[in-house]
Amino acid sequence: MTEAPKIRIRNLYKIFGATPSRMVPLVQDGLDKAALLERMNHVLGLQDINIDIHAGQVTVIMGLSGSGKSTLIRHLNRLVDPTSGAILVDGQDITTYSHGDLVELRRTKMSMVFQGFGLMPHQTILQNAALPLLVRGLSAAEAEKQARQWLTRVGLEGFETRYPYQLSGGMQQRVGIARALTSNADIMLMDEAFSALDPLIRKDMQDLLLELQKELKKTVVFITHDLDEALRLADHLVILKDGRIVQQGDPQQIVLNPADDYVNDFVRDINRAKVIRVRSVMSQMDPGISYCGDICGEANLERLIAASGGNPAHQYRVIEQGEPVGRIQLLDALKALLPHDAAPRH
Amino acid sequence: MSSYRAVFDFLGLRAWCDEGAAGAVSMSDLLAKMGKDQEGSSLFSLPFPSLDVLNQSCSHLPRTRDLTIGIEKLFLWARSGLKSVLDPVTQPLSWLLDGAIHIATAIPWWLMLPAIVALSWQLTRSLKIAALVLCSLLILGFVDHLDAAMQTLAIIFVCTGTSVLIGVPIGIVMAKSDRLQRFITPLLDLLQTLPTFVYLIPLIFLFSVTESKLYGIAIIAYAIVPVIRLTDLGIRLVDPEVIEAADAFGMTPRQRLLRVELPLATPNIMAGVNQTIMMSLAMVVIASLVSAPGLGILVLRGINNLELGVGVVAGLGIVLLAVILDRTSKAALLRTGGHGAFSRGRQQ
Known part of the structure; x- marks a missing residue:
C-alpha cells in the first residue's frame, strides 16, 4: 500500500475518571489497568493505540466486551473525545476540531451503523434513510430520491412507508446501512453492526456488505467480537485486549502466526480449512515439478482438499489474476490446519 | 420558670x-x-x-413570634420591588383569563356546545368520547351550571396552555443539565407539597384580589409541575443509541432537539399535560377563594352558607368536567403515541 492511509490513529489514550490527563504519564510508565483502577480510581479505556486505516479497505477491530473497541470507533467521529493522542483523517488532526468542524466532518466524511440500529422510531423507513441528507439541509424531495435508490440497493424496495418497528431486525439493519450509504461519506463506521442478528441473517448481511464493498470501495471500520465475522470481512485485522492492541495485520498471518496466547486462544477454535487461503500457505514456484492442476490463490484449503481428492502428494499450481504465483501440496495445507501451538509437538 | x-x-x-x-x-x-x-x-x-x-x-x-414577624417584614420590604417586576410580566395572564372567560360566556350555547363536541372529536376521533362530552355538557346545562362550567373550562384552558408554554422549555433545560435538575427538583417538590392555601397568601400581598392573574398564578404554580417533570423525563428516556445516531450524522443540538428528542418525548409530555389539566381543575375551588369565577364559586357558596345541595351539585359538575377533560386528553395522548412507533418501536 503506497498511498497515505485514510485514517491514522497515533498514540491514542482514553482514560475515564476525574483527572484523566494526569493519568497518561503514569500509564506510559507502565501502570496497568487493574492498578490504575485500584490506586487512582481511573478506568483505562484505550492505551497507546496506533492504527493505519487504508482507503477502500475493511479494517476490522476485534475484541471481547470491555476491550475498548466501541470506545475506539467512537473516537473516529469524536462521539468520544480522546484523553491524548492524534487522529488524522485525510491528513487533518480531528482531535483539534471545533464543534462546527465536527458537525461538518460527521455530515460529509463519515457515516455510522449501530448495533441496535439507532433508527428514528417516529419516522418512516424512507425518512430514516434520507436523514443524513435532510440534516445537511437538502430538500425533502431530493433527499428522498437518493434514499429510495439506496433502499432499493439493499433490497428494501416497497417498504418505504413502513415504520422501523414493523420490520425484522435484519431489515432494520438494512435500513441502517442504506442510511449510512445515503450520506455518501467515504468512511463507514460499523459498531457491532451485525451482532444483534441471528446467524443466518448475519451471514446474509456480511454478504451484502462484501458485495456493496466490491462496488463502492468505502473505507470501512468494522467492530466485532466474532472472529469468524472478522476473518470473513477483514482486509486488515486489529485485535484489542484491555484497551491495548495485541496484534494487527493481515488476518491470514494472524491466524497462522498468533502473537501470544491470547490471540492463540481466539484462533484455536476456528475452522481453519475455511479461513486459510491457498495464497497464504503456498511455496515458491519450482520449475521441475509437474502439476496435477491449477488452483486460485483466493481459494480456501477446503477447496484444495476437495480438489485433490485427499491425495497428500498432489501438487497444484497457484494462479492469481491469470499468472502462476506459487505451488502448493496438500501436505502443506494439512500442516497449516493444525493450530499454531499444536504443531511443534509432532 | x-x-x-x-x-x-x-x-x-x-x-x-x-x-x-x-x-x-x-x-x-x-x-x-x-x-x-x-x-x-x-x-x-x-x-x-x-x-x-x-x-x-x-x-x-428572639422569640418565635419575632421570626414570623421577620418573614412578614422581609416580604413587605421586598414587596414593592417584586411588584414592579412581576406586575407587568404577569399582566398578559390577566388579559388572557379575562378574555377567555368573556369569550366562553359570550358565545351562545347553541354554538359553544357543538364547537366543544367537535373539538373533542377532532382530538380523539372517538365517537364514544364525543358522546360523553355532549351528554356531560347537556347535564350541566340542564341544571343551570353551563355558564359556570364554561368559565371554569376557560380558566383551565388558559392555565394549561400557559403551563405548557413555560413548563416544556424548563423541562428541556432540566433534561440537558444534571446540575439544573438537582436544583429544580426540590423546587418542584415544594410547589407540589406546599398546602395550596399557603401560596395564596404572598400572592394576595402582591396583587389585588380583583385581578384575574392572582388565581391564574396560583393555579399555574401548582399545575405546572407535571409538565416540567415529564418533559424532563421524556427527553432523558430517549434511547441513547438514537441520540448517538443523530450526533453521528452531524445533527446540531438544535436539530437533535426538534427532530429527535421532542418528537420522541411527546407521549410523556402529553401525559404531563393530562396531569396538569387535572391539577388545575383541583385548584379551581381554592382559586375561587380569590375571586376566580366558575363552578368553584358555587362550591364555596355551599361551604360558606352550609347549602348542602348547592355544594354537591357544583362539586359533581366539577367531577363531570374532570371526567371529560381526562378522557379527551388521554385519548389524544394515545393517538400521538399510536400512529408512529414510539411505544412499540422502543421495546425492540
Whole structure:
C-alpha cells in the first residue's frame, strides 16, 4: 500500500475518571489497568493505540466486551473525545476540531451503523434513510430520491412507508446501512453492526456488505467480537485486549502466526480449512515439478482438499489474476490446519 | 420558670442578656410571674429550649413570634420591588383569563356546545368520547351550571396552555443539565407539597384580589409541575443509541432537539399535560377563594352558607368536567403515541 492511509490513529489514550490527563504519564510508565483502577480510581479505556486505516479497505477491530473497541470507533467521529493522542483523517488532526468542524466532518466524511440500529422510531423507513441528507439541509424531495435508490440497493424496495418497528431486525439493519450509504461519506463506521442478528441473517448481511464493498470501495471500520465475522470481512485485522492492541495485520498471518496466547486462544477454535487461503500457505514456484492442476490463490484449503481428492502428494499450481504465483501440496495445507501451538509437538 | 438562666450565667453572658431587659413585658412574662409560687425545678418539668423559653432566660434572644414577624417584614420590604417586576410580566395572564372567560360566556350555547363536541372529536376521533362530552355538557346545562362550567373550562384552558408554554422549555433545560435538575427538583417538590392555601397568601400581598392573574398564578404554580417533570423525563428516556445516531450524522443540538428528542418525548409530555389539566381543575375551588369565577364559586357558596345541595351539585359538575377533560386528553395522548412507533418501536 503506497498511498497515505485514510485514517491514522497515533498514540491514542482514553482514560475515564476525574483527572484523566494526569493519568497518561503514569500509564506510559507502565501502570496497568487493574492498578490504575485500584490506586487512582481511573478506568483505562484505550492505551497507546496506533492504527493505519487504508482507503477502500475493511479494517476490522476485534475484541471481547470491555476491550475498548466501541470506545475506539467512537473516537473516529469524536462521539468520544480522546484523553491524548492524534487522529488524522485525510491528513487533518480531528482531535483539534471545533464543534462546527465536527458537525461538518460527521455530515460529509463519515457515516455510522449501530448495533441496535439507532433508527428514528417516529419516522418512516424512507425518512430514516434520507436523514443524513435532510440534516445537511437538502430538500425533502431530493433527499428522498437518493434514499429510495439506496433502499432499493439493499433490497428494501416497497417498504418505504413502513415504520422501523414493523420490520425484522435484519431489515432494520438494512435500513441502517442504506442510511449510512445515503450520506455518501467515504468512511463507514460499523459498531457491532451485525451482532444483534441471528446467524443466518448475519451471514446474509456480511454478504451484502462484501458485495456493496466490491462496488463502492468505502473505507470501512468494522467492530466485532466474532472472529469468524472478522476473518470473513477483514482486509486488515486489529485485535484489542484491555484497551491495548495485541496484534494487527493481515488476518491470514494472524491466524497462522498468533502473537501470544491470547490471540492463540481466539484462533484455536476456528475452522481453519475455511479461513486459510491457498495464497497464504503456498511455496515458491519450482520449475521441475509437474502439476496435477491449477488452483486460485483466493481459494480456501477446503477447496484444495476437495480438489485433490485427499491425495497428500498432489501438487497444484497457484494462479492469481491469470499468472502462476506459487505451488502448493496438500501436505502443506494439512500442516497449516493444525493450530499454531499444536504443531511443534509432532 | 427561667429554666435556662444558669446556662447563660455559666457562659458569662448574664450582663449582655440583662441589658435593656426592663423594656417590654409580654403576656407570658406576666403569666410566669403569677405562677412563680408553683414553679418546681425538677428535671421532669424542664421545657424544651425553644426560642420562646430561652427568651425568658435572656431577653436578647428572639422569640418565635419575632421570626414570623421577620418573614412578614422581609416580604413587605421586598414587596414593592417584586411588584414592579412581576406586575407587568404577569399582566398578559390577566388579559388572557379575562378574555377567555368573556369569550366562553359570550358565545351562545347553541354554538359553544357543538364547537366543544367537535373539538373533542377532532382530538380523539372517538365517537364514544364525543358522546360523553355532549351528554356531560347537556347535564350541566340542564341544571343551570353551563355558564359556570364554561368559565371554569376557560380558566383551565388558559392555565394549561400557559403551563405548557413555560413548563416544556424548563423541562428541556432540566433534561440537558444534571446540575439544573438537582436544583429544580426540590423546587418542584415544594410547589407540589406546599398546602395550596399557603401560596395564596404572598400572592394576595402582591396583587389585588380583583385581578384575574392572582388565581391564574396560583393555579399555574401548582399545575405546572407535571409538565416540567415529564418533559424532563421524556427527553432523558430517549434511547441513547438514537441520540448517538443523530450526533453521528452531524445533527446540531438544535436539530437533535426538534427532530429527535421532542418528537420522541411527546407521549410523556402529553401525559404531563393530562396531569396538569387535572391539577388545575383541583385548584379551581381554592382559586375561587380569590375571586376566580366558575363552578368553584358555587362550591364555596355551599361551604360558606352550609347549602348542602348547592355544594354537591357544583362539586359533581366539577367531577363531570374532570371526567371529560381526562378522557379527551388521554385519548389524544394515545393517538400521538399510536400512529408512529414510539411505544412499540422502543421495546425492540
